[in-house]
Amino acid sequence: MTIQLPRFATPQIQQVIAQRSTDAQQDFAQKIPELMELERLILQHSHIVNTHTEILLESAWGNFPLYSLTLGNKNPTAPTLLMTGGMHGIERIGSQVLLAWLQTLLARLQWDSHLQQLLDKIQLVLVPILNPVGMYLNQRANGNGVDLNRNAPIDAEGRVPLLGGGHRLGPFLPWYRGRKRGKMEAENIALEVIMQRQIFNRPFAAVLDLHSGLGMQDRLWFPHAYRKKAIGNIAEYVAMKTLWERSYPNHTYLFEPQSIHYLSHGDLWDYFYYQSRAQQQPYFLPLTLEMGSWLWVKKSPRQLLNMAGLFNPQIQHRHTRVLRRHILLLDFLLAATLNHPHWLPDEKQAGIFRQTANNLWFNGL
Ligand SMILES: [Zn+2]
Numbered sequence: 001m002t003i004q005l006p007r008f009a010t011p012q013i014q015q016v017i018a019q020r021s022t023d024a025q026q027d028f029a030q031k032i033p034e035l036m037e038l039e040r041l042i043l044q045h046s047h048i049v050n051t052h053t054e055i056l057l058e059s060a061w062g063n064f065p066l067y068s069l070t071l072g073n074k075n076p077t078a079p080t081l082l083m084t085g086g087m088h089g090i091e092r093i094g095s096q097v098l099l100a101w102l103q104t105l106l107a108r109l110q111w112d113s114h115l116q117q118l119l120d121k122i123q124l125v126l127v128p129i130l131n132p133v134g135m136y137l138n139q140r141a142n143g144n145g146v147d148l149n150r151n152a153p154i155d156a157e158g159r160v161p162l163l164g165g166g167h168r169l170g171p172f173l174p175w176y177r178g179r180k181r182g183k184m185e186a187e188n189i190a191l192e193v194i195m196q197r198q199i200f201n202r203p204f205a206a207v208l209d210l211h212s213g214l215g216m217q218d219r220l221w222f223p224h225a226y227r228k229k230a231i232g233n234i235a236e237y238v239a240m241k242t243l244w245e246r247s248y249p250n251h252t253y254l255f256e257p258q259s260i261h262y263l264s265h266g267d268l269w270d271y272f273y274y275q276s277r278a279q280q281q282p283y284f285l286p287l288t289l290e291m292g293s294w295l296w297v298k299k300s301p302r303q304l305l306n307m308a309g310l311f312n313p314q315i316q317h318r319h320t321r322v323l324r325r326h327i328l329l330l331d332f333l334l335a336a337t338l339n340h341p342h343w344l345p346d347e348k349q350a351g352i353f354r355q356t357a358n359n360l361w362f363n364g365l
Contacts, residue, residue, distance in 0.1 A: 089134020
């Protein structure tokens with residue numbers, strides 16, 4: 001069965017690719033195959049995916065497009081799910097998980113009327129490779145040496161880990177925030193444009209930002225990163241955690257505020273959260289997935305010998321297992337976005353959930 005869906009033109013992306021030399025194309029295929037895969041998916045499915053080339057990042061290593069993809073309902077009243085990956089270039093597994101899931105989603109849309117009905121009702125926005133230059137260079141920072149998740153104009157209230165919490169010493173050290181009072185990096189400004197255009201103006205928006213962290217477990221983190229106090233929407237986060245854990249009791253994710261682990265400067269999701277609040281968006285619920293990379297390192301200690309190995313599974317069966325492992329979570333977020341009126345707490349439940357959060361994480365704060 002073929003499903004009729006609206007058709008979108010893709011002249012922008014064709015132009016971007018046409019301007020790339022054969023050498024550059026080969027170089028990209030070797031060093032950032034994720035971008036090639038993304039472009040292949042976009043072109044192959046241009047009849048259902050609406051793609052924006054947000055910016056073309058000009059660098060010494062070539063011109064790198066930053067793409068956003070939109071599927072589903074364009075109506076501003078439709079709830080929205082945003083997924084981002086590759087904010088830290090070396091954590092390429094985040095982009096790979098997102099691309100693998102997108103491929104599945106696009107294949108299923110050919111025959112799965114249930115999924116098609118779901119996407120008729122929500123807007124799905126994807127930014128699979130936020131930091132293409134960093135990914136090309138296999139480094140955490142962007143092409144300017146700036147850590148995109150330390151770069152937002154927001155300072156931590158309290159002690160942050162030395163260097164790791166963000167610093168202004170210079171781009172020669174990791175976790176560099178960029179210059180004080182400077183503009184945000186182009187990648188972050190592009191993301192902010194997407195937020196303004198398609199996320200903050202929706203009654204409900206959830207976000208999943210995919211990363212790879214140094215830990216034994218997969219973690220779902222929600223703001224704050226800049227202070228220890230509970231976030232305004234803490235009741236909604238506890239509701240989402242409860243929904244997830246009741247629906248999938250065998251899951252392996254820890255669902256927690258980032259601040260119980262460490263504070264950091266310049267966190268993008270803290271920044272966007274307060275932008276959303278300033279615009280009186282009722283529900284904006286960003287989550288960061290930190291895939292536990294020690295899960296694969298401990299089985300293959302040789303990976304300790306290279307940086308990429310710390311953040312990305314390098315043995316084929318382990319790699320495909322990671323690509324499969326998070327599909328359930330991503331599908332859950334689609335369903336939770338559509339069905340948010342069924343699980344968002346009312347006033348009475350919210351009081352109980354706030355108390356739960358205090359007991360779990362914020363006692364005495
Ligand atoms: Zn990261």
